Amino acid sequence: MPQNNDSFKTRWLQSNWPGFDFIIFDCDSTLSTIEGIDELARKKGKFAEVKRMTDAAMDGEVHLQSVYDRRLELLSPTRAEIRELELHYRQTLVPRAAEVIQALQHLKKELFIVSGGLLGAVRPFGEWLGIPARNIRAVDVRYNRLSGAWWDYQQDQWGQRPDEKYLDSEETPLVESHGKAEVIADLLRGRSGRSILVGDGMSDVAAHPVVDLMAGFGGVVARQGVVQAADVFIHCNSLAPVLALALSPAERQRLQATPYRPVLEEGLAFIAQGKVVFNQ
């Protein structure tokens, strides 16, 4: 935090610590335990091939951009398959994700999801969690309008055939290794307040400069690069610590008389147990 030389932990412990206003979540391996594209691949029997590509991208060895289209071309998912992925996200929610989001919204925090996943799955998943669609960014794709039973015009009144296959992905910085920073900076432009980003990947680390705090989440996968580069690293498989980290002491107090008290307590307990490492 450029304006203050005290460590985050020192300030977080102070009674006048103001808390964060904007909480930005990654999706895959952060809100949900799965990597969406890997799951698509598993369904199509191409898991090993795609997993290798994903890992290389997440560990920062290969540029995301080149990997992105190649993976999707290989899988060529249908619209229905991408929608099914949304269900899968819901069924593999990271512990306490829903409660943390509800508690943050109870305190009128503004929440975002910025993901390199597929918008067709991430957006409805985020909306299901209560995050407004306008605050969700992910990669939109175009579908091959000449796939499936394309000549069945009767079934096409909404123009959203489930059997349409992937054609290509939109141009977005999100498919590049450093693209998240650009998208987050865009979202935060014109808003004043402190921001925290919660994510598991190197693309989240790359967005570090545009947020006030980068919290690495290792509940699903702990990547060495992220463990080292994040301001704070969460080692437990629960998002409860995010609530504790994001709130000011006064806000924590306000949760005492609400149903969200247990999840806050749980988060604080994880921090007390040393499951959250403060890097400086």
Next chain:
Amino acid sequence: MNFKILITDDVSAQGLAQLDAATDVTYDVVKGLSPAELAQHIKGYHGLIVRSSAKVTAEVLQAADVLKVVGRAGVGVDNIDVSAASEHGVIVMNTPGANTIATAEHTMALLLSLVRNLPQAYVQLKAGQWDRKRFTGTQLYHKTIGIIGMGRIGARVAQRCRGFSMKVITYDPYLSDEVAADLKVTPVTLDELLAQSDFITLHAALTDSTKKIINAEAVAKMKDGVCIINAARGALIDDEALIAGLESGKIAAAALDVFTTEPLPADSPLLKMDNVVVTPHLAASTVEAQRDVGTQIVVQMLDALHEVDFRNAINMPFSDASILHGMQPYLNLAQKLGSLQAQLAESPIEHVEVEIKGEEIEDHIKPITVGILKGILELVLHRTVNYINAPHLAQRHGISVSQTTGLHGPDYPNLLTCRVKLKNGARRTIMATLFNDEEPRIVQIDGWRVDVRPEGHILVTKSHDRPGFIGQVGTMLGAYNINIATWRTGRNEPGGLAISFISVDHEVPAEVINAIRKIDLMETVQTVKL
């Protein structure tokens, strides 16, 4: 041309009056035909108007000789073999708008009857019993209704339910999140709908995937005490599962306007259950809907026969005449593109890839693709191919189709690109554009930039770009008295391989082509007619 129309069901007097008023149409009304009888009758008729009773089977369509349009006065087309109609190039149209409101309103009537026991209370009171305790109802307010199928009727029902402050959830795999948001309904999966709904109402078309969508397995997933309403198609519900659910109390009540077998047999168990409200397929039976359905199908059919408009055609890539007319030059160009591909193909075309650019056409890739296929197939099959049967014939002849991107061509305001893959593995990419909305041009063929008007007889040559070549070909054609109209050559580099499009005034005889082929620098010569 004089058109003949066969009508096999009741059509409103207003509809028939429209037919009487048309000067170039004669019609016959013959009711109660079996498919076999219909197959015998259908010859000589250009139009066929049916409601739900006549079955327009593949045999009927096979027997038809000049049939162009089958019109369904109503919505559901499950009595028409649409894919057989498409293969025969016959338009199938319905009148989706005309009874939407009637059906949505009847659905609400059924729903309210269910929750307030109107039919049961009516019967009791008429029998002289003033019983206020037995018929305590439930409120719709803040209850959840699950709508299966969010088409025109589903959307109207949703709107009305929201008027009652109900929570509306819907299952419709074709519905986008954006449209759902506009309709203010929550899209859910079928399982979620079954689990969350206090009321379930069906508004889906009857297809293979929706047949018996409410079966025993689905009933098991429902809330205890759920109510079911069906004013769509009887076969959407598995009767045995429904009856079992009603008997066990899992399903509290049902209101049904449609049945697997209609008329509902007098011994149906459904008629004996107090918690089942039934009406005899009345949903579309309003004065307004009957009038509108009859006139609408007649007017639509006349417009389609006169090729003025094809609205509500369900097996055509466009139904709006304004789109068709605006698109006509592009569709003609698409056909020529297809025809050129087929004429230049050295072995059978196996796969067609299409890419289009340009504001006016970007939303119309399907009609343009059908145009390309029409161009290819008419040449390959030597038969009439139209916008309805082209995709079906392509599929049957093993020609697959896909949309593609990244076939970078020259930068024109609009660009139609078609790449074909041939059986011998070769590929050919041809790009075309329309200048000023009316001037068609072939602008690129494989790597060569050209500028060719696709019409008339054209010699397409590939040759080495050396001095004297054009003169030799010109001399040879002159010797056979063949006049050259235009000559366009595209080359990538001086001295390389060049492609020439030589437009000539007459067909070039085979002997001339053979003579030209022998010219020194010539690689290939093909002749095409566009």
